[in-house]
Amino acid sequence: MSKAESKTAGKAQVSRVAIADDLTIYHAAALKDQLMGHVKQHPAIELDLSAVADIDTSGIQLLMLAKRECQKQGKILSIVAHSPSVHELMDFYNIAGFFGDPLVIPASAA
Amino acid sequence: MEEILSVFIQEAREQLTEMEAGLMRMEQGDHDPETLNGVFRAAHTIKGGSGVVELTMIEKFTHVVENALDKLRNNEISVSDDLISAILNCCDHLNALLDLAQNEQTEADPATQLKGDTLANQLRGFLGGAVASSAGASASAPAESTASVESEGGGKTMNDCWHISVRFSRECMKNGMDPEAVLRYLLSLGEIVHITTISDALPDPDDMDPESCYLGFEINFRSHADKAAIERVFDFVREGSELHILPPYSKVTDYLDLIAHLPEETMRLGEILVKSGALTQEELDDGLARQQAGSAAAAKIEGGPAAPQLGDILVGQQMVQPEIVEAAVTKQKQISEKKADEARLIRIHADKLDQLIDLVGELVIAGASANLLAQKSGQTALVETTSVLSRLVESIRDSALQLRMVQIGETFNRFNRVVRDTAKEIGKEIELVITGADTELDKSVVEKIGDPLMHLVRNAMDHGLEPTATRIAKGKPAAGRVELNAFHDSGSIVIEVVDDGAGLPKEKIRKKAVEKGIISDSQALSDQEIANLIFEAGFSTADKVTNLSGRGVGMDVVRRNIQALRGTVEVNSEENVGSRFVIRLPLTLAIIDGFLVGVEKSSFVIPLEMVVECMELSATSIDRNYLNLRGEVLPFVRLRELFEVGTEKPPRENVVVVKAGGRKAGIVVDVLQGEFQTVIKPLGGLFRHLRGIAGSTILGSGEVALILDVQTLASLAATAEERTLAVAGGRN
Numbered sequence: 070m071s072k073a074e075s076k077t078a079g080k081a082q083v084s085r086v087a088i089a090d091d092l093t094i095y096h097a098a099a100l101k102d103q104l105m106g107h108v109k110q111h112p113a114i115e116l117d118l119s120a121v122a123d124i125d126t127s128g129i130q131l132l133m134l135a136k137r138e139c140q141k142q143g144k145i146l147s148i149v150a151h152s153p154s155v156h157e158l159m160d161f162y163n164i165a166g167f168f169g170d171p172l173v174i175p176a177s178a179a
Numbered sequence: 180m181e182e183i184l185s186v187f188i189q190e191a192r193e194q195l196t197e198m199e200a201g202l203m204r205m206e207q208g209d210h211d212p213e214t215l216n217g218v219f220r221a222a223h224t225i226k227g228g229s230g231v232v233e234l235t236m237i238e239k240f241t242h243v244v245e246n247a248l249d250k251l252r253n254n255e256i257s258v259s260d261d262l263i264s265a266i267l268n269c270c271d272h273l274n275a276l277l278d279l280a281q282n283e284q285t286e287a288d289p290a291t292q293l294k295g296d297t298l299a300n301q302l303r304g305f306l307g308g309a310v311a312s313s314a315g316a317s318a319s320a321p322a323e324s325t326a327s328v329e330s331e332g333g334g335k336t337m338n339d340c341w342h343i344s345v346r347f348s349r350e351c352m353k354n355g356m357d358p359e360a361v362l363r364y365l366l367s368l369g370e371i372v373h374i375t376t377i378s379d380a381l382p383d384p385d386d387m388d389p390e391s392c393y394l395g396f397e398i399n400f401r402s403h404a405d406k407a408a409i410e411r412v413f414d415f416v417r418e419g420s421e422l423h424i425l426p427p428y429s430k431v432t433d434y435l436d437l438i439a440h441l442p443e444e445t446m447r448l449g450e451i452l453v454k455s456g457a458l459t460q461e462e463l464d465d466g467l468a469r470q471q472a473g474s475a476a477a478a479k480i481e482g483g484p485a486a487p488q489l490g491d492i493l494v495g496q497q498m499v500q501p502e503i504v505e506a507a508v509t510k511q512k513q514i515s516e517k518k519a520d521e522a523r524l525i526r527i528h529a530d531k532l533d534q535l536i537d538l539v540g541e542l543v544i545a546g547a548s549a550n551l552l553a554q555k556s557g558q559t560a561l562v563e564t565t566s567v568l569s570r571l572v573e574s575i576r577d578s579a580l581q582l583r584m585v586q587i588g589e590t591f592n593r594f595n596r597v598v599r600d601t602a603k604e605i606g607k608e609i610e611l612v613i614t615g616a617d618t619e620l621d622k623s624v625v626e627k628i629g630d631p632l633m634h635l636v637r638n639a640m641d642h643g644l645e646p647t648a649t650r651i652a653k654g655k656p657a658a659g660r661v662e663l664n665a666f667h668d669s670g671s672i673v674i675e676v677v678d679d680g681a682g683l684p685k686e687k688i689r690k691k692a693v694e695k696g697i698i699s700d701s702q703a704l705s706d707q708e709i710a711n712l713i714f715e716a717g718f719s720t721a722d723k724v725t726n727l728s729g730r731g732v733g734m735d736v737v738r739r740n741i742q743a744l745r746g747t748v749e750v751n752s753e754e755n756v757g758s759r760f761v762i763r764l765p766l767t768l769a770i771i772d773g774f775l776v777g778v779e780k781s782s783f784v785i786p787l788e789m790v791v792e793c794m795e796l797s798a799t800s801i802d803r804n805y806l807n808l809r810g811e812v813l814p815f816v817r818l819r820e821l822f823e824v825g826t827e828k829p830p831r832e833n834v835v836v837v838k839a840g841g842r843k844a845g846i847v848v849d850v851l852q853g854e855f856q857t858v859i860k861p862l863g864g865l866f867r868h869l870r871g872i873a874g875s876t877i878l879g880s881g882e883v884a885l886i887l888d889v890q891t892l893a894s895l896a897a898t899a900e901e902r903t904l905a906v907a908g909g910r911n
Binding site: 163 | 352357358359362363373374375376378381384387389390392393394396
């Protein structure tokens with residue numbers, strides 16, 4: 070999980086989180102702590118998922134949880150970059166609307 | 180005849196059989212939509228095929244039938260006995276048309292045409308005249324059905340997709356089943372038109388277990404698969420998951436009921452359903468309004484008799500669901516297995532098969548003679564090679580014979596229809612129970628056993644079973660029971676026709692037999708023997724002759740037919756309990772494993788399956804015709820005396836203990852020569868009346884050996900013994 074790094078970019082409050090690990094059930098427990106940690110700390114989060122090679126339902130579930138938690142607390146969570154596998158699964162589950170983010174595929178992967 | 184035509188006719192007949200079977204199940208209260216679908220598919224296949232081979236008379240007629248079935252499928256008309264009977268009659272007519280086609284007639288003659296028109300009109304009567312222009316092309320059928328759905332109005336929804344509502348179990352991901360995989364698998368059955376992911380069950384972050392699954396899905400699914408197939412997709416995650424599947428064009432109330440059953444909020448779900456296209460907004464509003472009005476009205480008349488609430492009924496239905504589902508799943512499995520079977524079948528001409536069997540027969544004989552020569556030559560290597568060869572020949576023989584084996588089920592299934600029609604005709608309630616339908620026997624035997632069986636079954640229904648009133652008076656169940664059983668028993672196949680009717684009137688039979696001079700008045704007969712008198716020529720005890728049976732021709736014909744197949748038939752009967760006709764037939768008519776024995780210079784073959792054991796004949800029993808086999812009386816016959824061969828008895832004789840038709844007997848011979856593959860060559864017409872000989876075969880040396888008819892010999896031994904005993908008993 071250590072690969073996921075948080076850095077402050079541009080505006081002071083928006084923290085950008087890049088996740089490079091697989092969003093799968095094998096890492097789900099650690100991922101949950103990490104995501105929830107970010108949600109607690111920052112008022113606005115930009116998630117960069119462009120390096121996520123693999124994602125499964127547990128990953129989607131965690132993203133949905135994080136999104137909902139942010140909405141509840143009046144915070145902002147937006148996914149700014151999707152890897153092809155993330156894009157595909159979100160498409161399959163038809164949940165792009167839930168996140169409300171434009172689906173952006175990095176040029177390199179497209 | 181053109182090959183394509185003959186293939187069509189054969190397939191059409193198979194489809195008709197399937198149709199008939201399905202219709203009969205429906206008549207017996209099978210409400211499984213798959214059964215109806217099967218019948219519809221069969222009709223549709225016949226129609227399509229007849230179009231291809233340009234048999235317009237069949238195509239037109241089938242179209243009418245298909246129309247009726249389509250209406251049934253759409254629940255526009257309901258199943259009734261009359262309707263089923265009408266469709267069954269149509270099946271008969273189709274068979275008749277196929278007969279015409281087989282004789283290369285493409286147009287029905289006026290009489291047949293008239294009959295077809297009458298049947299078609301009769302069928303149209305059930306449809307409420309809605310299909311006046313029914314003789315159109317097949318392409319119009321789907322259009323008709325869509326139109327009718329529109330006219331249904333409020334009751335049904337416009338959704339032509341399945342609606343699948345699933346809430347996965349918490350544990351499924353931990354068990355390694357990702358919902359994604361399940362849903363992707365669903366895609367193999369059809370197309371997901373719309374999917375909504377429901378995450379309402381996600382708890383607060385602190386309570387959330389990241390490895391549990393909290394998601395659910397509302398899926399609008401377009402597919403031609405049936406419910407069981409869709410459900411099977413979810414088999415692996417079934418435990419703990421909540422799964423609702425609504426078929427296309429479900430009622431609005433079904434959707435409302437679904438909404439009520441799901442954990443999420445009504446309005447939200449309603450929205451989801453509208454969004455996913457399962458319901459239109461009007462349908463939803465209308466349905467909800469009606470539901471509310473209904474509950475308000477119910478509240479007003481509180482205390483009064485509770486009107487049956489739709490919801491309750493539906494809940495009730497849901498309780499029933501698992502069993503129906505279970506049945507559907509098994510049915511579906513059977514169908515898919517059958518389909519897989521069909522794919523592995525090839526059709527070949529029976530003549531080719533017979534030719535193969537003939538050749539294998541020659542091969543066996545040639546092999547035997549090679550074997551003999553090898554042994555005479557004394558060359559070990561040659562003996563070894565020939566023994567390997569003969570083992571291979573044996574395997575070839577077995578598999579060649581296996582090719583001709585068919586299941587008796589098809590023959591049995593014909594009787595479903597016969598029993599149904601006869602029951603209606605004679606006004607009795609009759610239930611047919613079939614067991615052992617998968618028992619295999621030689622094709623040539625199957626073909627010839629149909630008629631005798633038909634006779635026995637008709638007899639059982641007409642004579643055996645009492646009229647319903649009599650049955651009730653006797654305290655028996657009102658519905659009579661006829662059983663058809665088949666099973667293998669020591670190298671032969673046994674077919675039983677059993678009824679639980681009145682049984683055979685022994686006294687009456689005896690009297691009649693004396694009257695006809697078949698037996699003398701003083702003759703002492705066992706019950707068994709009296710019962711079997713009914714197989715004598717010209718014997719009938721029925722007081723009145725009916726359409727079906729009772730004319731006194733028949734039972735002897737039955738026996739003769741069965742004997743022609745080297746089989747036997749006998750009857751066990753108990754008055755007021757029922758009768759059991761037992762037919763025993765050899766498995767095959769071509770090649771058998773034989774046991775070679777010798778008397779003087781002659782060789783005889785005993786079918787090996789019937790041989791129980793061999794032993795030396797002890798000197799003590801030399802002047803009697805029975806011996807003590809471990810405390811059991813074993814009657815025997817001496818071949819030497821029976822066939823009058825040889826002069827001098829050898830110092831040692833052997834007994835071959837055989838078992839046939841449930842009884843044991845001994846056959847006394849000089850020498851035992853061992854196992855021998857026997858190709859049965861029929862005896863010429865000149866020897867037809869020879870008793871105790873079933874056929875002949877050719878030995879490796881080129882000599883002829885006779886095949887013993889063990890059945891006859893065994894009964895010969897038994898009766899000879901009984902007679903001696905009876906004489907002895909009479910003297911005392």
